Amino acid sequence: MKIAIIGAGVIGCATAWEFLRQGKEVLLLESREGPGLVASYANGGQLSYDYVAPLADPGVFLDLPKWLLNPGSPLRFRPQLDPRQWCWLLAFLKASNTSTAQASTKALLQLSSLSRDTLHTWMAEEPIDFHYKANGKLIAYRSPHLLEKARKQVEYQASQGSNQRILSKEESIALEPALANLGQALVGCVYTSTEEVGDCHLFTRALFERVQAHPRATTRCNSRVARLNIRQGKVVSAQLSNGEQIEADQFVLTNGLQGYDLLKQHGETIQLYGLKGYSLTIPLPAADSATAVAAAPEISVTDYERRIVYARLGDSVRIAAMVDIGDGSAAIRPDRIRHLKEEVSKSFPRLEVERAEAWAGERPATPEGRPIISRSRKLDNLWLNLGHGALGFTLACGSAVLLNALMSQSTVPINALPFRTR
Template identity: 50%
Template sequence: MHACVIGAGVIGVTTAWQLARQGWRVTLVDAAAEPAGGASHANGGQLSYSYVAPLAEPGVLPHLPVWLFNPASPLRFRPRLDPLQWRWCLQFLRACNGRTASATSAQLLSLSYLSRQVLHDIQRESPVDFAHARNGKLIVYRTPALLEKARAQVALQAQMGSDQQILDADQLIEREPALAPVRSRLAGAVYTPSEESGDCARFTQGLFQQMAAMDHVTLRMQTPIGQLERSGGRIRRLLTTTGESIEADQYVVAAGMGSRPLLAALGTHAPLYPLKGYSLSLPCTPDQAPAISVTDYERKTVYANLGGTLRIAAMVGIGVADHGIEADRIALVKQQASELLPRADIKQARAWAGYRPATPHGRPLIGRSRAAGNLWLNIGHGALGFTLACGSSHLLGRLMAGATPDIDPVPFQPNC
């Protein structure tokens, strides 16, 4: 059986790698020159398996007025005359309730724990050098009230198998001395010892190089995607903009935001919207950066030490339609990073911006598309693409093989 996978980000590459390991003949296609050129290129670097609460949760609603009108807010919203934007936002707001958020958290946890298992299997059987570290994670809170509120999420996730601890400020500094200069501004943290970190782009490129050595895998980069041609309820071939065609038995769309126009041409609309994020990468020494991954909860900023490179990722932009790096947003990230980690040399930071393809409810879409009998989707992972990639590809591989999946696939079933 021959599968054509569209998209060479972390989701597409892990999907192609999984299918190739299952014995499929695989063709991986992407318009970019190199893998991991989009949202996978410089993301936050956290493998946040035990803390996958969706963005759409009740606590978002009270903060929206402040976030929307505060230039220093982690959220920037630019309204547009775009029905897709308003449809996505309305669906997002409907999902901001306790019942939906709790159910989604449980579903994402099942997928994230599968992803952790699969990643560990990869590292045991076909290891990739991507600065992988099992160094734990700290969710840092500045106010006692929010730290107390975090106890409810910790209790919920404990029922689902998570091992997390509430630390006061002194315990936090004992655990992560790099935060000692700002001890007086911190109330405490949620510590999850099982969390991990790594460089998403290096992981993607490592699997890509493994596939390059496989006789039954064809890697077609710099191949501009045209459209999927459908006939009799099945995809007959993939057409490129240069007039070439690729024929396969099964097709997988894993092209991030590029998935939406491909599916729209087939008459189906994927509920994806690009959430723009920003990151900084800078060299660091052990005394300049935390050894444990850190999330600054109030500022929605993450810090990960990737083997001598500090990765700082932050911000959500909705309706920010250009791919450029907005100077005011990057300046704010630098300012806040300097306040939390005054020993880090922020002047050396390299800035990056990219789109996270997100669904309004926070669950990725994994499974057979309604548009054709031999079309499959692996899209919509938002900010959790790296965390969920291995589990998503494994789940899709089982479904495509007609095998019993390891987890319940129904919550992730595409409706497009």
Template identity: 45%
Template sequence: MRIAIVGAGVVGMTSAWRLANDGHEVTVVERHDGPGEETSFANGGQLSYSYVAPLAGPGVLSKVPGWLLDRDSPMRFRPSMDPSQWRWLLAFARACNASASEAATRKLLRLSFYSRDLMQAFVDRPDARQEGGGFDFARSGKLIVHRDAAAYESACRLLDYQASLGCEQQALDRDATVALEPALAGIRQGIVGAIHTPSEEVGDCHRFCVSLAHLLQGRPGVTLRFGTRVTGLVRAGDRVTGLRTDAGDIRADAVIVSGGIGSVPLLKPLGVRPMLWPLKGYSITVPIRQGVLAPRISVTDFANKIVYARIGDTLRVAGMADIVRGGVVIDRERAQTLVTQTRAVFGDVSHGADLDALQPWAGLRPATPTGLPMIGESRIRGLWLNLGHGALGFTLAMGSAGVLADRMAGRKPVVDAEDFSAALA
């Protein structure tokens, strides 16, 4: 089958990898000059398979007023006149209950564990370790650090439930937390405890996309068309038959749209309206100087919703979920918050470096209200979607590609594909 994929972020590139391995002719079309140049470029770097609970949860709505009044809060909201924003917000509010959150978490965990298995199979390949210089993949584990006793006790109560879903975790007190990750010694007195998950991983998402491109380039039947803008979808009767680009039309038996939030205007002329909204996130990348005590385990500051991941010889710091317009223009105040928090937690790790030296970045995470991505064929024949992974694109990409490839081949997916079909437009 001839398959055209829109978007060369981590979701598009893993889809191309999986489908090419199934023997399909695959063409990837990307407006940037290389893969992983947008939302996948400088994300948090954590492959956080055990922490996939959706943003919509039973306690979220009560926290929103306080977040909106705090300049440094994990979330910001700027209302617009766009009815799509309000449609998304209403659906998000309806999903903020315990039963919906628990159901979504179970579905996401099944997909994330499948994704973990596929990622392990990938990194075990000799060519994957060699091509493109790798992507600083490491199974470093993860610590969710709590400063509030009530929040920590709540997390401890969830351990048995998480274990029933396949998570392997343990609760640590203050001393055990600092003993495991000495770089946290500077905030020792503020730590109540932490939840440790040894199996969590890290990697450079952009370099992962580049590695996939290296492996795919030159393979018979695979074409990577970078620097090419998709201007529309070609439709004949009741099905999509290809792409219209600024370099000419591309014929295809099936089209997969994996272009993140940019997929919304592309799909609109066909009457396909996926319920997506961009959650704007920020990161900084801190070079780790010789002799500085930097964390080796991934750390999530639960109170501030900021993640710290050691990727090679850098520390990636990421956070925020801003429901705003304005594209990827960097709000320097938000990026500076990451600098301030990093210095408060790890002291000298970023000492003397100004904001520009820390490579501030912003990306638009394409999120569904429920947190469940859309994986499958739309109501228009030949038009497939692999969209809406929010902040979990890197974590879920391999599993999503596996589900998509199975559905396109008529195979029964390892996880229940219907779990991710409800939101399909």
């Protein structure tokens, strides 16, 4: 069975690699000049398996007014005359309740656990060089009431198998001395010892190269799919922008927001919208420098109120932040980067923000925060692996395994219903 996978980001490359491991024939198509150049390029670098709380949370109603009115807020809304935007926002607000958030958290924890086990299996079979490190994660809180709210989330996630601890300010600094830079602002942390980090782009590129070298695989870059050609309820070919027809037995969309456009051409609409984020990549001081350790945390850190994540990747630190709704471009807005640099300098003043390499990109997200991993509602041989939002790197390997099980009609490793097309 020949399967055409459209999109060679981290989701597409992981899907292609799992299919090859299971004996399938794969054609991997990428519209850009290489793999992982869009949402997978410079994301936060966290492999956050045990803390996957969706953005749609009951607390969003309290935070939304201050976020929308503050130009430096972690979330910025740019209203557009676009029904798609408003439909997504209404669905997001509808999902921002306790029962939906807990259901999404449960489903995401199952998928993230599968993803972690899968990644570890792949690395045991053949090591992958992507600045991987199992260094744990600290979610830092500046407000006592938000830390108490986090305690309830930790308790719920513990009931689903997660292992986390609430640390006091003193315990947090003892574990990660760089947090002393936060001074009196820090009240405590949620600590997860099992979390990991890595460079998503390096990981994606390594998987792409493995796929490229496999005898049952073909990879093609600069091959943008313009439309899917349909006959009798099935996709018969993918038509490239140059008019070339690509035939296969099964087709898989892993190309994020472009997947939305391909589906819409044939009357199928899914709730998928781009949430724009920003990142900085800052070189660390030389290893023998007296300031090297204090410049940035060794443990991965999320500054909860600022919605900023910090992850050491090799000899640099990746800093990712912000959600812009309604800014459908990869343009780097100077005001957002300036604000991010200011926040970084306040929290970790020894980081040389003037040397930062800035990046921006859209993260395809569903309102509930759960990706869509299932068959198309309209086309029998079309499958979707879309909408992972900020958790694409974390969930990629597990999503590939789940999709392969669904397509092979074999026993699924986790409950697949939360990820069905909706």
